[in-house]
Amino acid sequence: MLEVRNLVGGYGHGPVVQGVDLQVARGETVALLGPNGAGKSTLLSALSGTLPQRSGSIRIDGDELIAMPSHAIVGRGVVQVPEGRRMFAPLSVRDNLRLGTVRLAARSARAERERFEFVYHLFPRLAERRAQLAGTLSGGEQQMVAIGRALMSMPRVLLLDEPFLGLAPLVVEEIRRALDALRGSGLTMVLVEQKLDIALPFTSRAYVLVKGRVVLTEPSAQLARRPRLSQLYFDLAKEST
Numbered sequence: 001m002l003e004v005r006n007l008v009g010g011y012g013h014g015p016v017v018q019g020v021d022l023q024v025a026r027g028e029t030v031a032l033l034g035p036n037g038a039g040k041s042t043l044l045s046a047l048s049g050t051l052p053q054r055s056g057s058i059r060i061d062g063d064e065l066i067a068m069p070s071h072a073i074v075g076r077g078v079v080q081v082p083e084g085r086r087m088f089a090p091l092s093v094r095d096n097l098r099l100g101t102v103r104l105a106a107r108s109a110r111a112e113r114e115r116f117e118f119v120y121h122l123f124p125r126l127a128e129r130r131a132q133l134a135g136t137l138s139g140g141e142q143q144m145v146a147i148g149r150a151l152m153s154m155p156r157v158l159l160l161d162e163p164f165l166g167l168a169p170l171v172v173e174e175i176r177r178a179l180d181a182l183r184g185s186g187l188t189m190v191l192v193e194q195k196l197d198i199a200l201p202f203t204s205r206a207y208v209l210v211k212g213r214v215v216l217t218e219p220s221a222q223l224a225r226r227p228r229l230s231q232l233y234f235d236l237a238k239e240s241t
Contacts, residue, residue, distance in 0.1 A: 001024060001025055001026040001028075001060060001061060001156070001157070001188055002022075002023065002024040002047075002058075002059070002060050002157050002190075003023050003057075003058075003059045003060075004056070004057065004058050005056055006020075006021065006055075006056040007019070007020040007043070007046055007054065007056035007058065008020075008054065008056055009042060009043075009045070009046040009051045009053055009054035009055070009056075010042070010053050011042075011051070011052055011053065012052060012053060015053075016039045016042040016212050017039045017042050017043050017046055017212045018039075018211075018212040018213050019056075019213065020043060020209075020213065020214055021214065022207055022217075024157070024188055024190060025188075026186075026188055027186045027187070027188055028188060028189075028204055028205070029183050029188075029189045029190075029191065029204055030190050030191070030203055030204065030205050030206070031190075031192075031193060031199040031200065031202070031203040031205070031206040031207070031220060032044070032190060032191065032192045032193075032206075033194070033196065033199060033206050033207065033208045033209070033233075034194070034208055034209035034233065035194070035210070035233040035237065036194070038209040038211065038212070038233075039209050039212035039213075040161075040192040040209055041083055041161050041162075041192060042212070043192075043209065044080055044159045044190070044192055045080075047073075047078060047159060047190075048070055048073055048074075048078060048079070048080035048159055049065070049068060049069055049070035049072070054066065060076055060077065060078060060156065060157065063076060071102065074102055074153055076156075077153075077154070077155050077156030077157060078155065078156065078157045078159065079100075079150045079153050079155035079157070079158055079159065080150070081147050081150045081159065081160045081161060082146070082161055083161040083162045083165065083192075085139075085142045085143055085146040086146065087134040087135065087137075087146070088134060089133065089134055089135025090133060090134075090135065091133070091134055092131050092132060092133060092134065093126055093129050093130050093131070093133075093134055093137070093145055094130040094131065096145050096149055097126070097145065097149050097152050098112075099149060099152075100148070100149035100150055100151070100152030100153050101115065101152050101153065102153060112152075115151070115152045115154065118151065119148040119151055119152060122151070122178050122181060122182075123144040123147075123148055125141060125144060126141070126144055126145060126148055129141065138171075139166060139171075140167050140168065140171030140174070140175070143163060143171075144175065146163075147160075147163065147178070147179075151182075156188060157188045157190065158182070158188070158190070159189075160189060160190065160191045160192065161192045162192055162193065162194070163175060164176070164193070164198055176198075176202065179202070180202075183202075191203060196223075196224070196229060196232065199220070200220045200221070200223060200224040202220075203220045204220055205217065205218070205219055205220055206218060206219075206223050208232070208233075210233070210236050210237050210240050211237075211240065215236050215240050216236060
């Protein structure tokens with residue numbers, strides 16, 4: 001479904017992502033792993049079109065996205081949940097969610113209403129707080145809004161950048177249950193995560209990045225059985241030098 005070939009990207013001071021190849025099948029959940037500074041978030045920004053400089057090939061169901069602006073990529077169904085949530089604090093929960101309906105612009109009011117119902121069913125807490133200002137929510141609730149906003153556009157591929165970062169364990173479990181439901185529904189997802197104990201049980205395959213390059217690709221269950229797993233990033237960084 002999603003196919004990336006020789007992807008190079010950066011911010012003007014040399015490439016951060018260097019010649020990345022990856023594939024994600026329809027309905028698959030794939031992890032992008034690696035230490036801080038490995039290029040994971042930059043790779044997601046390249047996929048979503050928010051990176052200033054990029055080259056190579058990004059295809060979804062055969063359609064080339066590399067030259068498209070970010071709003072057009074969203075229109076093709078590739079949607080990113082950014083690290084740090086990026087709420088519009090003065091707006092209500094409902095208005096923040098409505099900002100995600102750009103892909104529904106040509107659809108009916110009924111389609112928008114159905115998406116609200118879908119998101120509220122997935123995150124009942126957002127239904128309770130729909131009129132509350134987003135800036136007054138807890139960190140976990142803001143993360144639910146960020147995921148819900150992306151889901152409002154009916155994505156075909158959901159890009160999740162550190163969705164559990166800084167959240168309490170109970171909130172992590174609540175969001176993970178919601179993502180499990182999305183995975184069960186057949187939604188294709190790419191998850192950026194540093195913590196192997198969170199990422200590996202949740203995904204079917206993993207790509208490990210070091211210094212902007214893919215240095216390892218393995219089924220997640222196989223990767224979880226590797227010896228010295230706690231030292232994985234250190235060992236791979238040493239091998240790649």
